[in-house]
Amino acid sequence: MDEHEPVALTRPEDLDEATVVARAQDGNLDAFEYLVEAYQGRLFRLAFRMLHDRGEAEDVVQETLVACWRQLPLLINVQAFSGWLYQMATNRCLDSLRRRSRQAEVVQEPVTLQSIPGSFTEPGAGGDPAREAEISCEIDGLTTALLTLPPGQRACWLLREIHERSYAEIAATLEISEPTVRGRLARARAQLAERMSQWQ
């Protein structure tokens, strides 16, 4: 073994996530950057579907990942990393919605994403215009219905159906019991199904 061979670490993408998290905890910036890349899209999608506002969703992502960097050394169980991030992001979304309701703001027009040039959702329907229109309609119906749910139900539904978190993880994220998660999900599903059938 050459004692003076250059120190080149295995790239984060070739490691397991828990090891990458541990290295970020010890201040390794490459490991942290990898985690930012891996999670920023997921956290943005959660925040955007919670808040329906691009700017606020980006704020949630930035605040969550900055808090992540600062608090990472305190995280005891590296396996709990993704649940911990989702919890920080979800709480920030719920705080934003509480601030909005305190300010008695007007109902958000569900068009903020479409209004940004080049950011319109492009459904992946393989170039079939009829199917694309159908997908677009399906998504619009669901996302509009989603905005009518109370924030706690919306968070439960998004974490379960879009982010595929377990009931136990959602219960930990929202600091509620599993039966409460099940209750909220059932109500959310009933309400969404009803709203969507009304519009068809």
Place this chain on the structure above:
Amino acid sequence: MAIDETNPRLGCGRSIDEVWATINQPPTAHENGCAPCRTARGSLAKLAEAARTLRDNDAEDPSLQPHHAVKDAIMNLARAEVRRGNRLPVFQSGQGGITISEQAITSVIWFGTDALPGVRGRRCRVHADPATADALRPAGTAGISVDLRIAVASDTDIPGTAELLRQRIITMITGHVGLNAGTVNITVEDFYDV
């Protein structure tokens, strides 16, 4: 929050949860004969399909990513607040000294673990040997102790591998950093492939 706990029920007494649980299976005899169940199944199936479409579409949609300025801001802040850990004395003379950050030593140690098949170096603490911390020292004689946590592949011979790793870390710290790792404590905290 009692209202949140309530599971909505259909006219026949079944809960939405029960209908949802078997939405991907063929309808039961009850469901075939029960109008509220048939309606609920139909609308829940549509919801499940729309949820799948939304999930797949959002995950692929390039516009549903934060602007790159968001990542830049996060990384700029992380760099500004970078944590390098303790500074450890490598060499101390009457004219001044040389110190090295804990993070730099940790990188050397991770490099050592990465080169061993079936071993992943995780959290690492490095302490200066109290006996040598402040004294005047020629290069190559200051002592440190290392506490390293690792994860291993489940088929690893743990005692043999840990001993090999310990020797490798001692050699590398001497070669790269000019310190003596008198104590290297290794904790196997996990199997990374289970």
